[in-house]
Amino acid sequence: MTQKTTLYEGIGIYTFSVINGIYV
Numbered sequence: 001m002t003q004k005t006t007l008y009e010g011i012g013i014y015t016f017s018v019i020n021g022i023y024v
Helices: 002-023
Strands: none
């Protein structure tokens, strides 16, 4: 579960960064 949580968190941060890069 810890690995899955970390994976999802990593994807969320990556996606958030990509969205920020596009809109900023």
